[in-house]
Amino acid sequence: MDNGHLETKEKLLRMGTQVLTEKGFSSTGLDSILKEAGIPKGSFYHYFANKKAFGLAVIDNYNAYFCAKLDKWLLNDSRSPLDRLADFIADAKHGMERYRFKRGCLIGNLGQELAGVDETFRHPLEKVFLTWQTRVSRCLEEAQQQNEIAHHLNCQDLASFFWIGWEGAILRAKLAQSCDPLELFADQFFGMIKKNNPIENNRSENRESNSDYQRK
Structure with a gap:
């Protein structure tokens, strides 16, 4: 395929x-x-x-773009790992504001629209989320x-929880026309x-107390 194509x-x-x-996909005509x-x-x-083939290609293209974005932030070894995740969140907030809360996440948007009505899209969309989840x-x-x-925390479960909560926060940010939901989610997650974290410290103390009790 030449450069023009x-x-x-x-x-x-x-x-x-x-x-x-x-x-959205359904309300958008090719014209x-x-x-x-x-x-x-x-x-x-x-x-x-056809339009479905185009939609799938858009998903693949967006995934490649977004994986590069995630790698830019999450593989930046000049920052601590949690700071890298915070940097990704800060960049996402700027993006939401730049586009005046009109766009959000293509994969999340299509997932809400199509996952329950079109099997053609459900598996590719879920696969994208699993790819992002692995990076986090x-x-x-x-x-x-x-x-x-x-060290007792399960990072795969935490990454899954992150994307479940993050996509919900993106939706609420669009509805509220504000980054407040994103900031609230990030604060609670971290x-x-x-x-x-005092709550986590208390949990650890409780686990240790329970272990001591069981040994007695």
């Missing part, structure tokens, strides 16, 4: 990401995407068999190794897992 396909995917994130991109319909079918889990494992979080 690659540019056309990439333009379609970029425009598709923008429009589908803001308006509106092609009009925004300035590309004739015949060119579209050169790259994609590795970051949390590093935090554990550096003694930032307690407060829950940090090793010097």
Whole structure:
């Protein structure tokens, strides 16, 4: 595929990401995407068999972009692991404000819209979340190794919990037109897992007391 064809396909995917994130899949017609991109319909079918194939390609393209974004923040070894996760959250907040809370997360948006009605999209969307979850889990494992979080915590479960809560916070931020839900979730998440958290310290003390009692 020559550079001209690659540019056309990439333009379609970029425009598709923008429009589908803001308006959803079902309510978006191909004509509106092609009009925004300035590309004739015949060119579209050169790259994609139909709208569903295009939607799946947009998901793959967005996942590649977002994984690179996660790696930028979560693999930054000049920062502590929990600071890296906080940096990702801060960047996401700036993104929400920059687009005036109109976009949010394409994968979360499509998941809410399509997961219960179209099997074509359900598994690819879940696979994306699992990919992101793995990256956060590795970051949390590093935090554990550096003694930032307690060693008894299950990092895979924490990473799953992070994305479940984060996507809900993104939705509430769009509804409230405010980053407050994102900040609330982040504060509660970090407060829950940090090793010097008084609640976590009490839990550890209770576990130790129970162990002492059982030995008696």
